[in-house]
Amino acid sequence: MRRRSLFTAAAATTLAAAPLVSGCSSSPSPSAASGGGSRRGHLTYGVWDVYQVPAMERAAREFERTRPGVTVDVQLTPNGTYWTKLRTACTGGSAPDVFWMNGPNFGLYADAGQLLPLETKGSEAVLSPADFPADLISLYNWEGTQYGAPKDFDTVALWFNKELFDRAKVDYPDSTWTWQTLINNAQRLTDRKRGIYGVGAPVRAQENYYNSIPQAGGWVISEDKTRSGFSDEHTREGLQLWIDLIHRYRASPSLQQMTDTDPTQMFQSGTLAMTYEASYNAATFYADPELRAKIDVAPMPKGRRRATVLHGLANVVYARTPHPELAREFVRFLGGEQASLLQGKYGTAIPARNGTAKPWAEGMPKFDLQVHLDALDYAVPFPGSANSAAWNHKEWMWLAKAWSGDVSLRSATDSLSDAMNQLLAQERKGRS
Amino acid sequence: MRERTAVPAQGTRPDILTQREMRRRERRFLHRDKWWGYALIAPAGLGLAVFYLWPVVQTVYYSFTEWGAFGGTTWIGLSNYRTLVDDPEFWHSLMNTGIYTGLVLLGIPLSMALAVLLNLKGLRGTGIYRTLYFLPVVTMPAAVAVVWRWLYNGDAGILNHALSAIGINGVYWVSDPDTIRIAVAVVGVWMTVGYNMILLLAGLQSIPGDYYEAASLDGAGRLRQFFSITLPLLSPTLFFTTVLSVIQSLQVFDLVYLIIGANTNVSLQNPAYGEGQTVVMLFFQKAFFDNQRGYGAAIVCVLFVLIMALTAVQFRLQKRWVHYA
Numbered sequence: 003m004r005r006r007s008l009f010t011a012a013a014a015t016t017l018a019a020a021p022l023v024s025g026c027s028s029s030p031s032p033s034a035a036s037g038g039g040s041r042r043g044h045l046t047y048g049v050w051d052v053y054q055v056p057a058m059e060r061a062a063r064e065f066e067r068t069r070p071g072v073t074v075d076v077q078l079t080p081n082g083t084y085w086t087k088l089r090t091a092c093t094g095g096s097a098p099d100v101f102w103m104n105g106p107n108f109g110l111y112a113d114a115g116q117l118l119p120l121e122t123k124g125s126e127a128v129l130s131p132a133d134f135p136a137d138l139i140s141l142y143n144w145e146g147t148q149y150g151a152p153k154d155f156d157t158v159a160l161w162f163n164k165e166l167f168d169r170a171k172v173d174y175p176d177s178t179w180t181w182q183t184l185i186n187n188a189q190r191l192t193d194r195k196r197g198i199y200g201v202g203a204p205v206r207a208q209e210n211y212y213n214s215i216p217q218a219g220g221w222v223i224s225e226d227k228t229r230s231g232f233s234d235e236h237t238r239e240g241l242q243l244w245i246d247l248i249h250r251y252r253a254s255p256s257l258q259q260m261t262d263t264d265p266t267q268m269f270q271s272g273t274l275a276m277t278y279e280a281s282y283n284a285a286t287f288y289a290d291p292e293l294r295a296k297i298d299v300a301p302m303p304k305g306r307r308r309a310t311v312l313h314g315l316a317n318v319v320y321a322r323t324p325h326p327e328l329a330r331e332f333v334r335f336l337g338g339e340q341a342s343l344l345q346g347k348y349g350t351a352i353p354a355r356n357g358t359a360k361p362w363a364e365g366m367p368k369f370d371l372q373v374h375l376d377a378l379d380y381a382v383p384f385p386g387s388a389n390s391a392a393w394n395h396k397e398w399m400w401l402a403k404a405w406s407g408d409v410s411l412r413s414a415t416d417s418l419s420d421a422m423n424q425l426l427a428q429e430r431k432g433r434s
Numbered sequence: 435m436r437e438r439t440a441v442p443a444q445g446t447r448p449d450i451l452t453q454r455e456m457r458r459r460e461r462r463f464l465h466r467d468k469w470w471g472y473a474l475i476a477p478a479g480l481g482l483a484v485f486y487l488w489p490v491v492q493t494v495y496y497s498f499t500e501w502g503a504f505g506g507t508t509w510i511g512l513s514n515y516r517t518l519v520d521d522p523e524f525w526h527s528l529m530n531t532g533i534y535t536g537l538v539l540l541g542i543p544l545s546m547a548l549a550v551l552l553n554l555k556g557l558r559g560t561g562i563y564r565t566l567y568f569l570p571v572v573t574m575p576a577a578v579a580v581v582w583r584w585l586y587n588g589d590a591g592i593l594n595h596a597l598s599a600i601g602i603n604g605v606y607w608v609s610d611p612d613t614i615r616i617a618v619a620v621v622g623v624w625m626t627v628g629y630n631m632i633l634l635l636a637g638l639q640s641i642p643g644d645y646y647e648a649a650s651l652d653g654a655g656r657l658r659q660f661f662s663i664t665l666p667l668l669s670p671t672l673f674f675t676t677v678l679s680v681i682q683s684l685q686v687f688d689l690v691y692l693i694i695g696a697n698t699n700v701s702l703q704n705p706a707y708g709e710g711q712t713v714v715m716l717f718f719q720k721a722f723f724d725n726q727r728g729y730g731a732a733i734v735c736v737l738f739v740l741i742m743a744l745t746a747v748q749f750r751l752q753k754r755w756v757h758y759a
Binding site for chain 2: 259261401
């Protein structure tokens with residue numbers, strides 16, 4: 003053992019992470035080499051959900067069938083690495099020609115000029131906004147320009163276990179339920195001796211507090227994306243509901259329990275009587291015949307008003323694609339009726355195009371999935387800004403402290419609001 | 435070497451080769467050997483330079499810049515470092531890392547005890563034991579984390595099940611801010627104990643048996659033999675394992691990251707996240723999720739300097755306790 007060798011080892015191992023931060027630029031995609039003919043060529047399509055690959059493959063084959071000389075390669079990257087890989091690929095100029103986008107990441111890509119604008123008018127229109135829910139269109143509109151064609155949408159509803167309801171002699175949830183009905187019944191359904199809880203109240207944004215905040219009349223981020231709404235009294239009210247369900251009414255497992263075991267899993271195994279879930283879980287629930295017989299779905303209980311946060315994915319075109327025309331054509335095809343109906347038939351996601359959602363609901367007749375479709379009527383857009391990821395992280399960290407009872411909700415939301423405002427100010431500074 | 439140089443070259447007579455000529459030839463020969471050596475290590479050296487040294491230089495450079503999500507750096511001088519000094523999250527993660535390192539170091543006496551026991555004469559099945567203790571070392575941290583997460587589960591975990599059998603109420607080990615550090619360190623020790631044990635075992639076996647014979651003739655007991663022979667002669671190996679453990683623990687990432695629940699809903703809602711977050715986890719968060727890569731670079735640069743400094747201190751201190759036979 004020599005002194006020098008050890009130092010080298012120290013140096014080498016510490017900075018093993020260095021190549022990561024410096025982000026190596028990768029070689030250009032194969033599509034770049036195949037030339038720029040607008041109507042022929044090879045397209046790559048980046049997706050992250052393994053369950054949706056069959057539907058996407060099928061849509062790609064349909065597209066190829068109508069366009070001789072065109073091939074589409076569906077590339078799956080698991081969600082955990084999708085965004086890191088995509089960001090590096092965008093920097094290096096080798097991102098897929100067409101890829102999936104979500105609300106929290108959209109601002110970042112649109113703001114940095116990584117996406118190609120999509121025409122919404124005239125003969126070259128890639129999509130017609132009237133064909134899609136307005137909130138989804140606006141989710142993928144950045145400063146007046148449309149960059150994403152909505153692919154699917156998801157709304158949230160209250161899923162419940164009929165068996166546990168019957169045992170506790172509680173009526174099934176329906177559209178008359180309010181927060182108070184939820185609290186009362188969740189308490190009645192809780193049976194600590196058996197380890198059964200009325201409802202799960204985890205720190206989930208899309209499934210939980212992004213719904214209860216607008217239901218209470220609060221807001222997450224101002225419309226001009228400059229201020230945090232977390233210190234608003236109504237917003238706090240929307241957050242307090244979940245904390246109370248855990249600590250005050252003792253009708254939900256503790257945050258620690260839900261960290262060790264995912265609440266959706268608890269619901270599937272019959273230890274949670276109710277859970278708030280987004281529509282994309284319906285297919286998973288339906289796939290289990292035993293569970294399918296036991297559960298159903300109802301609208302979310304209303305607070306001051308009815309609201310559900312609307313989120314959905316979009317297909318976007320990479321700004322530096324060698325086949326901009328072909329890529330746009332593919333996006334137009336994916337947003338069309340044929341591809342939308344196809345997607346709905348596979349069951350995982352509700353197609354975003356108006357009038358194509360029915361087959362999704364009808365494909366799982368044992369569930370009252372119309373509830374998820376009707377939710378569109380009272381949907382609110384998903385909150386986001388250019389660098390949502392940065393404040394989302396703060397959001398989870400501070401709210402978890404409030405949920406676990408380590409910090410009061412007031413002080414957690416004050417700190418969160420400060421941190422978020424600071425990050426939003428940085429965003430604006432970065433742009434000017 | 436000397437013999438070969440002395441072989442007569444054509445047309446010369448060995449007996450009249452001057453001393454000087456001989457030395458010259460020898461030097462030339464060695465010189466050629468040296469170049470061969472350089473040539474053979476060049477590919478590896480080149481690899482190191484390209485994949486380690488260059489990124490190191492780049493990282494240092496980036497730590498003085500602001501780097502957005504898609505490249506494009508702006509020079510901002512010491513600003514990242516100034517932010518770092520005022521960032522309570524950084525100091526907290528540094529403290530977490532320090533505590534983790536301290537706890538993992540406690541595993542070294544354990545490795546030593548195991549090594550001494552396995553070195554006992556006449557012990558049967560040592561091969562099996564060695565393999566058993568070494569298994570965690572060759573298992574991927576990701577797999578280890580998944581299994582331990584399950585063992586630690588507050589409601590369904592084996593650990594709490596076992597504890598309840600003896601009347602102890604378990605806690606939520608990996609989601610309780612009070613226990614997360616210990617829970618993670620236990621796994622850390624479990625993973626490294628085998629590696630250290632093998633090193634120490636090798637050290638033990640290199641101690642000549644005569645020393646013990648002589649000592650027992652002089653009437654030294656087992657304990658005395660351990661403190662007067664084994665420990666001093668093992669100190670170089672102990673030093674090596676300590677230095678290595680410190681470096682590895684300060685860089686811990688995957689194990690903790692996965693035990694906390696990776697970067698999903700689960701980890702971010704883990705109330706123990708703040709108490710478990712290590713420096714490298716903070717770097718990862720900043721660089722890849724918050725899109726503050728320049729700041730992330732500054733974090734790893736500070737960690738780099740810290741590890742260098744700590745290792746230097748350890749080398750300084752070794753004079754006091756390490757005995758090279």
